[in-house]
Amino acid sequence: TASKAWWKEAAVYQTHASFLQASFCDHADSGHGTLRGMLSRIPYFKQLGIDIIWLSPIYRSPQADMGYDISDYRAVDPRYGTMQDWENVRDAIHEQGMKLVMDLVVNHTSDQQHEWFKESRSSRTNPKRDWYIWRPPRYSAAGERLPPNNWSPTFGSKSAWEWDEATQEYYLHLFLKEQPDLNWENPEVRKEIWAMMHWWLEKGVDGFRMDVINFIAKSPGLPDAPKVFPDKEYQPFGRLSINRPEVHHYLKEMHREVLQVALTSGVGETPGDGPVFEYAPYSIPSNKELQMVFHFHHQSFDRKGGGLGRTWNPDWKLVDFKSLLNNWQVKMEEAGGWNSNYIENHDQPRIVSRLTSDHPLDRAKCAKLISMLHTTLTGTLFIFQGEEIGMVNLPREWGEEEYKDVETVQHIAEERENRQRTAGEEDPNMIDLLEGMRMTARDNGRTPMQWDATENAGFSKGTPWMRVHDDYQEWNVAKQMADGSSVWAFWKKMLSLRKEYQALIYGTFHPLDESNENIYVYTRHDPCLSQTLLIVLNLARGPQGRGEPTSWDSKKWNVDLRGARLLMTNRDVALGAQDQGNGDVMELEPWEGRIYLLS
Numbered sequence: 001t002a003s004k005a006w007w008k009e010a011a012v013y014q015t016h017a018s019f020l021q022a023s024f025c026d027h028a029d030s031g032h033g034t035l036r037g038m039l040s041r042i043p044y045f046k047q048l049g050i051d052i053i054w055l056s057p058i059y060r061s062p063q064a065d066m067g068y069d070i071s072d073y074r075a076v077d078p079r080y081g082t083m084q085d086w087e088n089v090r091d092a093i094h095e096q097g098m099k100l101v102m103d104l105v106v107n108h109t110s111d112q113q114h115e116w117f118k119e120s121r122s123s124r125t126n127p128k129r130d131w132y133i134w135r136p137p138r139y140s141a142a143g144e145r146l147p148p149n150n151w152s153p154t155f156g157s158k159s160a161w162e163w164d165e166a167t168q169e170y171y172l173h174l175f176l177k178e179q180p181d182l183n184w185e186n187p188e189v190r191k192e193i194w195a196m197m198h199w200w201l202e203k204g205v206d207g208f209r210m211d212v213i214n215f216i217a218k219s220p221g222l223p224d225a226p227k228v229f230p231d232k233e234y235q236p237f238g239r240l241s242i243n244r245p246e247v248h249h250y251l252k253e254m255h256r257e258v259l260q261v262a263l264t265s266g267v268g269e270t271p272g273d274g275p276v277f278e279y280a281p282y283s284i285p286s287n288k289e290l291q292m293v294f295h296f297h298h299q300s301f302d303r304k305g306g307g308l309g310r311t312w313n314p315d316w317k318l319v320d321f322k323s324l325l326n327n328w329q330v331k332m333e334e335a336g337g338w339n340s341n342y343i344e345n346h347d348q349p350r351i352v353s354r355l356t357s358d359h360p361l362d363r364a365k366c367a368k369l370i371s372m373l374h375t376t377l378t379g380t381l382f383i384f385q386g387e388e389i390g391m392v393n394l395p396r397e398w399g400e401e402e403y404k405d406v407e408t409v410q411h412i413a414e415e416r417e418n419r420q421r422t423a424g425e426e427d428p429n430m431i432d433l434l435e436g437m438r439m440t441a442r443d444n445g446r447t448p449m450q451w452d453a454t455e456n457a458g459f460s461k462g463t464p465w466m467r468v469h470d471d472y473q474e475w476n477v478a479k480q481m482a483d484g485s486s487v488w489a490f491w492k493k494m495l496s497l498r499k500e501y502q503a504l505i506y507g508t509f510h511p512l513d514e515s516n517e518n519i520y521v522y523t524r525h526d527p528c529l530s531q532t533l534l535i536v537l538n539l540a541r542g543p544q545g546r547g548e549p550t551s552w553d554s555k556k557w558n559v560d561l562r563g564a565r566l567l568m569t570n571r572d573v574a575l576g577a578q579d580q581g582n583g584d585v586m587e588l589e590p591w592e593g594r595i596y597l598l599s
């Protein structure tokens with residue numbers, strides 16, 4: 001079992017600030033969320049059972065990527081309010097005994113308006129030139145100007161290098177061209193970042209969620225990436241900029257200079273598809289780097305060709321989802337690291353629609369089933385706004401114009417171009433592409449938060465920056481808080497169950513029946529507490545994606561249900577005495593989950 005720490009027990013709630021918190025609660029009727037709007041909702045977090053609030057970027061930004069393109073690290077973007085508004089939010093969070101984690105986006109800054117980049121691009125001899133990654137062009141045999149290497153950025157398939165006409169060099173951007181990468185090799189850059197972190201800590205921030213922190217170190221010499229897509233000119237940078245050995249030097253320095261001094265919490269967002277042993281070191285306490293990491297492997301279960309591409313695989317298998325997740329659950333503990341456990345965030349579609357069924361008759365039960373899964377995994381729990389009321393993906397009927405995310409817009413444009421090039425294969429309606437977007441686009445997690453049944457779901461009296469989901473009159477916070485059998489009420493119970501049975505936090509995760517295509521089963525065992533919990537989740541998909549009943553023979557897996565106590569179920573129909581924990585074979589309703597205390 002893992003060693004104890006308050007941040008392991010915490011439930012973190014992510015409010016998507018920029019846009020996203022923009023979709024959290026808007027008081028100025030501006031159509032996007034504001035810090036004042038958020039202030040009025042602080043008691044809400046407490047009521048649900050939250051300990052930490054993570055505020056996605058609210059810094060000054062031209063908003064090319066919803067605030068992940070920052071132009072001033074020490075200012076609040078006027079669209080969200082003032083520094084005073086932020087201070088009020090901070091105080092209200094602290095008054096309720098909760099903590100505040102801020103997004104730290106330091107792989108890149110904004111291009112147009114960040115002072116550092118403005119200076120850096122002003123001339124080749126500017127003292128800040130080397131704060132970013134500038135390189136001269138290469139030339140083909142025919143004399144054509146080419147980027148310094150063949151990397152493609154995370155978004156889109158063009159070059160990760162942008163040409164600067166004025167100074168006749170390219171700069172590197174692993175995301176949008178509006179997000180130039182900082183040069184972490186330069187000690188002055190690091191010093192400035194530590195100073196900025198201290199500045200926020202002095203203002204009362206309790207920790208940082210560090211955006212793509214495992215991307216900050218680039219391979220020396222920036223060599224070409226291997227050709228994984230033979231038909232494409234540019235290739236994913238992959239290991240040439242992910243989990244480089246140098247990143248650990250930088251994070252050890254950050255720990256020494258900032259985190260350790262302030263005893264704050266450090267949460268690394270660490271995408272990529274490498275093995276667990278490459279990620280665990282970030283969070284192994286004796287390495288003195290971060291406390292926990294977000295991994296992305298389980299998010300690839302329904303994508304074609306793995307990864308986080310935008311191509312949906314309708315024939316995904318539950319066993320794949322289980323094995324991706326189990327692998328991290330088990331191996332992270334073995335390695336002595338710690339997971340940040342999320343199942344939805346502002347970059348992912350809604351899990352009810354992906355893993356279960358968003359059919360109106362299944363939805364509530366499925367959302368409860370997912371809360372049983374999410375709250376019983378090992379790792380610090382990260383809930384994303386709207387997950388607690390069972391929000392779902394964009395409606396099928398919505399057209400392309402409702403998708404606002406820059407990654408989606410770029411993807412659709414590139415696909416359209418590709419299809420037009422491939423004669424005869426063009427689908428004028430782009431139907432399959434949109435269906436793919438409905439299942440994979442980041443927009444799905446970004447529709448405005450649904451507070452109540454009033455206009456625009458109580459999010460804003462102005463025109464919301466993104467269309468409110470059509471279902472808000474049925475699915476909203478107010479309705480669910482007033483109903484003891486709602487998804488919200490169920491989440492609240494699960495959050496307190498997780499605190500009550502600490503095997504759910506510190507206990508070892510043991511997967512069972514891993515090849516079962518219908519059921520997800522595991523135990524959490526804490527020998528110090530003599531506590532073993534059994535979690536059985538029926539994720540069987542029947543015709544048209546609806547659920548199916550199924551059964552599970554506990555004896556086959558040496559699980560003894562005699563004397564077991566049923567702690568939680570999302571069942572519709574009361575259980576018979578037998579199933580309370582005496583029979584060997586459990587008969588599970590469609591989308592039913594159960595949690596037993598075995599000893």
Ligand code: ISL
Nearest residue numbers: 065068154175211212271308347348442
């Ligand atoms: O969005 C993704 C696919 O669903 C991820 O690959 C994502 O790009 C990756 O997780 C990094 O995300 C973070 O940094 C990005 C920003 O756009 C995301 O919103 C942020 O969470 C660049 O700052």
